[in-house]
Amino acid sequence: MSPEAERRGRVLSGIQPTGELHMGNWFGAVQNWIRLSESYDCFYAIVDYHAITASYDPATFPAAVEGMAVSLLAAGLDPEKCHLFLQSEVPEHTELGWILTSLAPLGQLQRMTQFKDKSGDQGEAITAGLLMYPVQQAADILLYKADRVPVGEDQVQHLELARTLARRFNNAFGETFPEPQPLLTEAKRILGLDGQSKMSKSKNNHIGILDDPETIREKMATAFTDPQRLRRTDPGRPWVCNVFTWHKLLSDPATIERVDRECRSAVLGCYDDKMMMADILSETFRPMRERAAELRARPERLREILAAGAEAAGAVARETMREVHEAMGLWQTKRSPATA
Numbered sequence: 001m002s003p004e005a006e007r008r009g010r011v012l013s014g015i016q017p018t019g020e021l022h023m024g025n026w027f028g029a030v031q032n033w034i035r036l037s038e039s040y041d042c043f044y045a046i047v048d049y050h051a052i053t054a055s056y057d058p059a060t061f062p063a064a065v066e067g068m069a070v071s072l073l074a075a076g077l078d079p080e081k082c083h084l085f086l087q088s089e090v091p092e093h094t095e096l097g098w099i100l101t102s103l104a105p106l107g108q109l110q111r112m113t114q115f116k117d118k119s120g121d122q123g124e125a126i127t128a129g130l131l132m133y134p135v136q137q138a139a140d141i142l143l144y145k146a147d148r149v150p151v152g153e154d155q156v157q158h159l160e161l162a163r164t165l166a167r168r169f170n171n172a173f174g175e176t177f178p179e180p181q182p183l184l185t186e187a188k189r190i191l192g193l194d195g196q197s198k199m200s201k202s203k204n205n206h207i208g209i210l211d212d213p214e215t216i217r218e219k220m221a222t223a224f225t226d227p228q229r230l231r232r233t234d235p236g237r238p239w240v241c242n243v244f245t246w247h248k249l250l251s252d253p254a255t256i257e258r259v260d261r262e263c264r265s266a267v268l269g270c271y272d273d274k275m276m277m278a279d280i281l282s283e284t285f286r287p288m289r290e291r292a293a294e295l296r297a298r299p300e301r302l303r304e305i306l307a308a309g310a311e312a313a314g315a316v317a318r319e320t321m322r323e324v325h326e327a328m329g330l331w332q333t334k335r336s337p338a339t340a
C-alpha cells in the first residue's frame with residue numbers, strides 16, 4: 001500500500017450484478033461511491049459469487065454482470081480513481097471466505113435478518129450458501145483490510161459480523177484486520193414506483209438509469225402519487241406523494257415550490273406532474289445513456305477496465321492471504337517453515 005493510500009484509508013463495497021443500476025442505487029449508493037473515490041483508496045466489487053446464492057439463469061447471467069459494469073462506469077465511476085472488478089476474478093475472496101467460515105458463529109448467522117427474510121418458508125431446503133452469504137461479505141471486506149464500507153441500513157448487521165470475524169481472527173492469530181465501519185449513505189432510501197417498498201429490480205418498481213425516455217414515460221405513467229387524490233380537481237397532498245420526494249432530490253428550488261403549490265391547489269394534475277418528472281429523469285440520466293452507448297460500442301475497453309481492476313485487487317488480496325497463512329501457521333511449500 002502506498003503511504004498516500006495508507007493515510008487515506010481503504011474503502012470496499014460490493015453490488016449485486018442485477019444487469020442495470022436504477023435510481024435507488026444511484027442516489028443511495030453509487031453517487032457516494034464516486035465521491036469516496038476522490039479521497040479514499042476504493043475497491044468496488046460486482047459480487048457475482050453472492051448472486052449465485054439466489055436462483056439465476058446461467059444463460060443470461062453474463063449479460064447481467066456486464067450490464068452492471070457498464071452501468072457503473074456510465075454512471076461516472078472513474079476507473080482511474082478506483083478499482084472496479086468482478087469478485088469471481090479474484091479467487092482469494094472465496095479462499096478467505098472459507099477461513100472465516102471456520103471462525104463464524106452459527107447462531108449469529110442464523111439470526112441475520114436478511115437470512116431469515118430470504119429463507120422464507122424453505123425450511124431445511126435452504127442452501128448453506130445463503131446462510132454463509134454474510135461470511136463471504138466479511139471476506140470481501142477484510143481481504144482489503146478496508147476500514148470503511150459504504151452500505152445501506154440493511155447491511156449494518158452484516159458489517160457487525162465482519163467486525164466479529166476480524167476480532168476473532170485477531171484474537172486467535174494476532175492483529176491482522178482492522179474492524180470495518182459502515183459508512184451509511186446520507187440519501188434516504190428511495191421508494192419504488194409503487195410508493196411503498198424500497199426501489200428494487202426484483203420488485204419491478206424501478207426506473208433504470210439507462211432506460212430510454214419512452215420507457216421512463218411509460219413507467220412514470222404507472223407511478224403512485226397521493227392515493228386520496230381521486231379526481232383531477234381534488235387538491236393533492238405533496239407531503240404524502242412519492243413523486244414529490246423525487247422532485248426534492250432532482251428539481252431546482254423554484255420547480256419544487258411551484259409543484260408543491262400547484263399540486264395543493266389542483267392546478268397541476270398527477271399525470272402531468274408524472275410526465276414532468278419523466279422528462280426530468282430522462283434529462284438527468286442522458287449523459288449516462290450516452291456513456292453507456294460508447295462503452296457498449298467498445299466491449300474490449302470494458303474488459304480491459306475490469307481486468308485492470310482485478311489485477312490491482314488481486315495484488316492486495318494475495319498480500320493479505322500471505323499474511324493470513326503465515327499468521328495461521330499454514331505452512332506452504334513456497335515458504336520455508338522457519339522464516340514464517
Ligand code: TRP
Nearest residue numbers: 012013014015047050137140149
Ligand atoms: N450484501 C451486499 C448487498 O446486497 C453486497 C455486498 C457483497 C457487499 N459484498 C459486500 C457490500 C461487501 C459491502 C461490502 O447490497
